[in-house]
Amino acid sequence: xxxxxxxxxQFKNYAESRFQFDSGINCIVxxxxxxxxxxxDAIYYLAMTKSAFQAVDQQNIRQSDDFFRLExxxxxxxxxxxxxxxxxxxxxxxxxxxNKPVERLSEHIGxxxxxxxKPDDSYQLNEGSEQRRxxxxxxxxxxxxxxxxxxxxxxHALKQRNQLLKQFAEKHWVDHDLLTVYDQVLLTEGHSxxxxxSEFMQTFEPVFVQFYRNIADKQEPISLTYASHxxxxxxxxxxxxxxxxxxxxxxxTQGIHKDDFGFALQxxxxxxxxxxxxxxxxxxxxxxxxxxxLRQAKGEKPLLLxxxxxxxxxxxxxxxxxxMMASGTFGQVWxxxxxxxxxxxxxxxxxxxxxxxxxxxxxxEQVEQG
Amino acid sequence: xxxxxxxxxxxxxxxxxxxPGIGKKTALRLALHLxxxxxxxxxxxxxxxxxxxREIQYCQVCHHISDAPTCSICQNSQRDRSLLCVVESSxxxxxxxSTAQYKxxxxxxxxxxxxxxxxxxxxxQIDSLLSRFPSPEIKEVIFxxxxxMEGDTTTFYITKxxxxxxxxxxxxxxxxxxxxxxxxxxxxxxxxxxxxRTEYE
Numbered sequence: 001x002x003x004x005x006x007x008x009x010q011f012k013n014y015a016e017s018r019f020q021f022d023s024g025i026n027c028i029v030x031x032x033x034x035x036x037x038x039x040x041d042a043i044y045y046l047a048m049t050k051s052a053f054q055a056v057d058q059q060n061i062r063q064s065d066d067f068f069r070l071e072x073x074x075x076x077x078x079x080x081x082x083x084x085x086x087x088x089x090x091x092x093x094x095x096x097x098x099n100k101p102v103e104r105l106s107e108h109i110g111x112x113x114x115x116x117x118k119p120d121d122s123y124q125l126n127e128g129s130e131q132r133r134x135x136x137x138x139x140x141x142x143x144x145x146x147x148x149x150x151x152x153x154x155x156h157a158l159k160q161r162n163q164l165l166k167q168f169a170e171k172h173w174v175d176h177d178l179l180t181v182y183d184q185v186l187l188t189e190g191h192s193x194x195x196x197x198s199e200f201m202q203t204f205e206p207v208f209v210q211f212y213r214n215i216a217d218k219q220e221p222i223s224l225t226y227a228s229h230x231x232x233x234x235x236x237x238x239x240x241x242x243x244x245x246x247x248x249x250x251x252x253t254q255g256i257h258k259d260d261f262g263f264a265l266q267x268x269x270x271x272x273x274x275x276x277x278x279x280x281x282x283x284x285x286x287x288x289x290x291x292x293x294l295r296q297a298k299g300e301k302p303l304l305l306x307x308x309x310x311x312x313x314x315x316x317x318x319x320x321x322x323x324m325m326a327s328g329t330f331g332q333v334w335x336x337x338x339x340x341x342x343x344x345x346x347x348x349x350x351x352x353x354x355x356x357x358x359x360x361x362x363x364x365e366q367v368e369q370g
Numbered sequence: 371x372x373x374x375x376x377x378x379x380x381x382x383x384x385x386x387x388x389x390p391g392i393g394k395k396t397a398l399r400l401a402l403h404l405x406x407x408x409x410x411x412x413x414x415x416x417x418x419x420x421x422x423x424r425e426i427q428y429c430q431v432c433h434h435i436s437d438a439p440t441c442s443i444c445q446n447s448q449r450d451r452s453l454l455c456v457v458e459s460s461x462x463x464x465x466x467x468s469t470a471q472y473k474x475x476x477x478x479x480x481x482x483x484x485x486x487x488x489x490x491x492x493x494x495q496i497d498s499l500l501s502r503f504p505s506p507e508i509k510e511v512i513f514x515x516x517x518x519m520e521g522d523t524t525t526f527y528i529t530k531x532x533x534x535x536x537x538x539x540x541x542x543x544x545x546x547x548x549x550x551x552x553x554x555x556x557x558x559x560x561x562x563x564x565x566x567r568t569e570y571e
Contacts, residue, residue: 107556145557163485178483178491181526185519244558 001112001300002332003043004080005073007279009063011045012038012054013362020367024324025333027370029340030359036336040116040305042351043334045302046072046083047112049105057087060364074112076300083112085352092136106152110142113294113302115287119312122283125256129260132355138260139290140200142183143297147196157185169250179243190256191277197259201226207292212285215320216278222270225262229254259306280313284321293332301331308336310346318346326350344370399567408541431502432480433495443467443475449494452509456499456528458482458516466514474512477502482515482524495527503535510538517544 002023013035028036036313037053044052045060046151054060061068067088074079084096095102102108124131141148161182168174205224212222229235234255242254263270263282270282294302310318325333326349337343342357347354358366374380379401386397397451404412429433429441436442443449443463453474457463463476481494502508511532515521529539545563546555 104556149558153519160485160519160523164490165487167488167490175491177530178523178527181530184526185523200495 001137001298001303002075003072003112004043004075005070005224006039006046006069007070008039008042010062011042011068012060012062014038014042014062017362017364019357019364021332021334022353022355022369023332025335025347025354027340027343027347027354027356028336029343029356030335030338032338034359036338037307037361038167038362039357040307040334040336042070043072043303044114044116044161044307046070046085047114049085049093052116057093058089060231061087061089064198073176091252094100101223106148107145109148110145110298111302113298114305115144116300116305116307117284117287117309118307120308121287122280122312124275124282125286126263126279129258132261132263133257133259135290136197136200139204139293142194142294144196146193147193150193150196152191154186154189157182157189157251158255158257161186163251165246166250168247174247176243182321183239186252186255187239191230193256194228194259197228197256198226198231198354200241201261204289204293206290208285211288211292212281214324215288215317217316217320221265221266221277222282223264225264226259227262228259229257230256230259241319277314281317284309284313284317288324304333306333306335308338310339310342321352322346324351328352351354387522429478432476432500433480434463434476443504446474451507453512454502454508454510455512455514457514457523462514479515479524482520484520484523484529491527494524496531499528500531502535503532505535508537510540513539513541 003021004023006019006021008019009015010016019039022187028035041051041053041060050057067086070084071085074081074083075081081098082096084099085093093105095105096107096112097108125135141151158274161179163176164178164182176265201224208224209222213219229238232238239254246253263274265274265278265320270279274282275324291302291304309321314319324330325347336345340358354370356368356370357364358368374383379398382401382404383394383397386392386400387394389397391476404415414508425437427436427439429436429444430439431444432441433443434443438445438501450473453472454477455466455472455474456477456479457466458479458481460478463478466472466476477495478496479496479499481489483489483491483494495561513525513528525541530540542564545559546552
């Protein structure tokens with residue numbers, strides 16, 4: 001998979017810009033606030049149908065404008081194809097692939113495999129179980145449509161059931177039959193989600209361990225664990241038994257939305273016992289493992305977006321990453337850096353073709369083949 | 371904002387534009403069209419609309435729109451009273467009627483269950499549906515609701531409530547639209563068509 005051309009119109013701080021990317025490494029350089037990350041986000045948007053940074057869709061539209069438009073010419077097995085996305089204030093987002101409207105946005109996920117490494121990964125992945133679930137859901141959704149569909153159905157039913165519990169709490173009245181209807185959806189979809197997650201961990205963990213050891217350059221025993229209510233074969237009974245509690249709390253207390261992925265170092269939780277450096281290695285190894293499992297599942301290298309990693313990683317880890325890059329582990333790469341001379345220096349040993357884009361105030365000032 | 375030379379036009383446009391699918395421009399075109407016609411044209415139109423609103427009734431049995439306390443379908447002695455089709459709205463009745471494939475009777479729910487939108491079973495015509503049972507005539511209830519989670523929820527819920535009456539329950543088939551190519555069907559629909567395949571006769 002490759003992205004050859006990108007046109008960005010009124011997206012975030014860009015007025016109107018066109019980019020022709022190198023099939024190797026694309027280095028986006030410029031001062032802080034110039035729009036380097038926004039450019040990565042535009043690429044992310046075309047692959048994932050949403051921004052990686054801005055949850056409110058309308059706020060991706062440039063200030064003082066009333067719409068944005070993104071167009072990318074991608075290439076899959078030497079066949080170019082176009083992805084188009086436009087959003088106008090107060091209207092529904094339009095997504096098109098080869099001029100054909102995408103009916104359900106969820107169908108588009110996975111068409112362009114992509115991995116984004118961002119500065120706050122380490123913090124986010126170590127912080128809450130919700131972020132960890134979000135990470136694994138993000139990876140698995142790119143690989144499996146049925147998984148994504150199950151997840152969407154589960155989340156929808158969960159929202160309905162929680163709303164119902166809230167209404168019952170307000171009205172001091174319960175319709176048990178109606179709750180049972182939602183229970184059935186949660187149990188069926190929850191079961192297949194838990195099974196898929198547990199199977200996925202089997203393939204993901206060994207890949208992850210290998211990357212971690214490479215990045216950290218240590219043979220520390222590390223592990224990923226997956227805990228789910230559904231691990232209990234009698235879970236359906238436990239779920240039903242929790243109904244009085246659900247009613248009292250006015251929310252669903254059991255299910256895969258409470259699953260947790262644990263990160264452990266020598267058997268101890270990483271968040272509590274890992275050093276800053278270990279946590280960073282962990283986060284980057286997770287992302288690289290994402291890259292590798294996506295590559296295996298799709299049979300092609302995902303696009304790799306590295307946002308501001310030089311500032312956040314120490315020299316040793318950067319050197320490891322550059323080694324991988326030099327050995328051709330990755331395909332097409334985008335990386336942002338506020339200091340062009342540093343990027344030039346670090347990429348010197350990498351023989352892949354390189355292109356430097358100098359960004360200033362939401363526009364590309366200069367392109368340099370390096 | 372559009373500028374009008376007349377307050378009267380402005381008012382008419384504002385009202386017409388409240389209708390679904392009609393924006394300001396179309397509303398203006400309709401208003402100007404009315405002005406071009408003779409006065410009786412608008413008179414007749416306005417009266418028809420007023421009568422529609424004032425005199426229309428909802429069938430006391432099935433809640434379909436009707437001119438009388440009981441609708442023409444419920445009154446028709448030619449209809450098969452052993453089949454009862456449950457739909458969301460009167461529009462759905464019209465859609466099924468136009469297929470000319472169904473000779474049974476109907477029940478219009480007037481909505482589907484969705485707690486997020488504040489629609490609970492009490493807000494739609496479920497109680498009145500259940501009050502039609504036990505029935506000496508109705509042998510089968512056919513659910514023809516949208517293929518969404520809300521539609522499914524409503525079907526499951528009512529099915530549960532119908533259990534004691536031991537009536538046969540079915541839902542309309544989900545699958546590939548006639549005349550469409552298999553490769554263009556989305557995976558969920560295709561998956562369900564495989565699961566719900568029918569025996570070839």
